Amino acid sequence: MIDRIKIDFEKRNAFIGIFLVVLGIAAPLIVNVNNFGILRLIEASVLDSDSGKILLAAFKLVILNSMRALPHYLGAFIIAESVMISLDESIIYWLRGIAALIIIPFVYKIIFWIYNISYDFGVPAFIAVFSIVLVEYLNFSNISLLKKSFIVIPLLFGVQWMDVIPALSAYGFGRGDIST
Secondary structure (H helix, E strand, O other): OHOOOOOOOOOHHHHHHHHHHHHHHHHHOOOHHHOHHHHHHHHHHHHHHEEEEEEHHHHHHHHHHHHHHHHHHHHHHHHHHHHHEEEEEOOOOOHHHHHHHHHHHHOOOOOOOHOOOOOOOOOOOOHHHHHHHHHHHHHHOOOOOOHEEEEEEEHHHHHHHHHHOOHHHOOOOOOOOOOO
């Protein structure tokens, strides 16, 4: 049975993916709630009864979350793309997406251990990871990695917007520290 299974790596893409994941782990040092002024905007919105400031705070939160998440989600996607798992000489594309299911929660744990920042692996994260698995399952092997990345990037941005919509809280969105 073992001789029927073959695992290959595209080293260049694997290193790019690993670099992006490490960049995602380092992102909270550079991109955080404090230097985006989100808490000040929320406070000013309440004190001034200014709905425009709360909308600006929501926009900044989406940008912040997208900037922090993009490197490790894109890195997990590229790592998944760099792995070729074959059974009897037939590539099992959907199995490559499992890498994202392992990498993303692991990155969240590492970020918690290092920075004591708790990223919520809720519905938005699940949708993003499921989308990576789906892209792998659909086997767009004739489409370049760059074009596939253009599928992941706006999807991640859109899911981040869903996280700040109060009406979606009942469905598992908006469970982060700022969103709640």
